[in-house]
Structures are given as C-alpha cells and as structure tokens.
Amino acid sequence: MTDLERKLAETLREQAGAVTPNLAAAWAEQQRRQRRPPRRRLTVVIAPLAAVLVVLTSVLLATQLNRPSAPPANPGGPLVLARPVHRPMSELRMASTPVSLTNFAGQTDAWTSYAFTATVTGSLQFCVAAVPRGAQLSSDAPQYGMNSPVCVALGGGPVRAGYVGEGAGPLPSGKAVYLATPQVDTLRMFNADGDLSLATMPFGALGADRVFVTDVSPGSPPVRFEVNPVPANPASR
Incomplete structure (x- = not known):
C-alpha cells in the first residue's frame, strides 16, 4: 500500500x-x-x-x-303487677261506671268485655268481666267461662293494674287492658322479645285513672312498659 x-x-x-x-x-x-x-x-x-x-x-x-339509633335491648322499665284473681260477681261492690272494652264471639253467643273498679274485701281493685252482648253488667248477668270476673289489686306505679286476655277469661286472647294514672297519655308495652304493643290514646276512664287497651302477642305477654315517651328530635336525624 x-x-x-x-x-x-x-x-x-x-x-x-x-x-x-x-x-x-x-x-x-x-x-x-x-x-x-x-x-x-x-x-x-x-x-x-x-x-x-x-x-x-x-x-x-x-x-x-x-341512621336511627338502634333501640335498647331492654326498653322501658319492668312491668310488675299483681296477679288477677277470679272473684264472683256477688262479692264485688262496683265503684265506677264500667267501660266497654271489646266484643267477641263465644261458642254460641256474642259477648262484651267490661273494665271497672270494685271494692273487694274492703280494698279497691281493677276488674274485668264479660257478659252477653246487650246485657247489663250485674250480679244476675251470665258470665263468660269459669274465670269471669277477674280482679287485680291496684299498685302505686304509673301502670296500676292490668289483665292480659286468655281463652277462658273475660277478655279474648290477643288483647290486654291496663289501668294507668291520669298523667299517662301514651302507653308502650314490650314483651320478652322486645316487640312493641302501642296504646297511644286512653280507651276510657275509671274515675281519675285511665284505661288503655292494646293488642298483644298471644302467649307472649308484656313484661316491660314505657309511658309518655319523648319523641325523637327531627334535627338529630
């Protein structure tokens, strides 16, 4: 190269x-x-x-x-009332005008349930009786079943006495009646499961006390109660 x-x-x-x-x-x-x-x-x-x-x-x-707050597990207070006792009508001295509660059908006739106060052995008690519809409540009138009338001693709380209906009693099953003091405007009842039975208005009066009638679950009577519940504040919802 x-x-x-x-x-x-x-x-x-x-x-x-x-x-x-x-x-x-x-x-x-x-x-x-x-x-x-x-x-x-x-x-x-x-x-x-x-x-x-x-x-x-x-x-x-x-x-x-x-979201609304969940209801308490045990709402209201315990319902402690005297037990109903059967009393023959002849032993009762009626102390108020009876209040008609409801009509119901028997085996052959129609019957009417009444609530009233009566003196029994010197003490005032709350009583319930059932007689044939249209008949006057008296010692001569036929009574429904073997347990009419029944009477309950009055207590000192806001709910003074009560009776839960039964098959053989003077108030049909599924109904309950309570006597409350004059200050009670609304009565809420709860069974053992917390189910509510609401009586928003007095059904009648026996003297100064108020009569409340409510529907209940047969076989599951109220065990707790609440009177005049305070409504929820709309602003908190």
Whole structure:
C-alpha cells in the first residue's frame, strides 16, 4: 500500500468514527429513561382517586349520622303487677261506671268485655268481666267461662293494674287492658322479645285513672312498659 492509499484509509476511518453512533452510550441512556419514575402519570391517576375518596367518606359520614339509633335491648322499665284473681260477681261492690272494652264471639253467643273498679274485701281493685252482648253488667248477668270476673289489686306505679286476655277469661286472647294514672297519655308495652304493643290514646276512664287497651302477642305477654315517651328530635336525624 502506498503512502497515499494509507492516508486515504486513515481519513475514511476517522470520518466513519465521527458519524457512527455510540451504541453502548445510547443503550445506557434508554435504560435510564425507563427507570425514571413516571411522576406526572402518577399525579394524574392519584388526584382523581383522592377526590373520589373524599366524596365517599362524606357520604359514609352522612349515612351514619342519618341512621336511627338502634333501640335498647331492654326498653322501658319492668312491668310488675299483681296477679288477677277470679272473684264472683256477688262479692264485688262496683265503684265506677264500667267501660266497654271489646266484643267477641263465644261458642254460641256474642259477648262484651267490661273494665271497672270494685271494692273487694274492703280494698279497691281493677276488674274485668264479660257478659252477653246487650246485657247489663250485674250480679244476675251470665258470665263468660269459669274465670269471669277477674280482679287485680291496684299498685302505686304509673301502670296500676292490668289483665292480659286468655281463652277462658273475660277478655279474648290477643288483647290486654291496663289501668294507668291520669298523667299517662301514651302507653308502650314490650314483651320478652322486645316487640312493641302501642296504646297511644286512653280507651276510657275509671274515675281519675285511665284505661288503655292494646293488642298483644298471644302467649307472649308484656313484661316491660314505657309511658309518655319523648319523641325523637327531627334535627338529630
């Protein structure tokens, strides 16, 4: 190779090195770019998710505030009354005008249940009797079944006495009658399962005391009561 050819070859190699890319450096740059955290992309994704989370939290708090509180496991106070006792009508000295409670069908006739107060052996008691419909409540009137009338000694609480209906008694099963003091406007009764029997209005009066009649679950009599419950504040709902 002549000197001219050698110089020409060196010149060509130098020019080739100037225009040929550095493959190693280019690959390193590409790897660096791929490892760079996509900050902008994460910001675009996270911002809407944060806004949705704020909205869901607000809805959850509003739902919790608007949800009514669960009723207590044992609402009201214990209902402690004297037990009803059968008394012949001839032993009773009626002390009030009887209050008609309900009509019901017997095996052959229709009957009417009455509540009244009567003096029994010198003490005033709350009594319930059932006579044929249309008949006057008196010692001469036929009585329903073997347990009419029944009488209950008066207590000193807001609910003074009561009687729960039964199949052979003077008040049909599924009904209950209570005598309450004049201050009682609303009477709420609860059985052992917490089921509510509501008597919102006095059914009648025996003297100054008030008579309440309510439906009850047969075989599950009220065991707790509440009088004049305070209504829930609408602003708290």
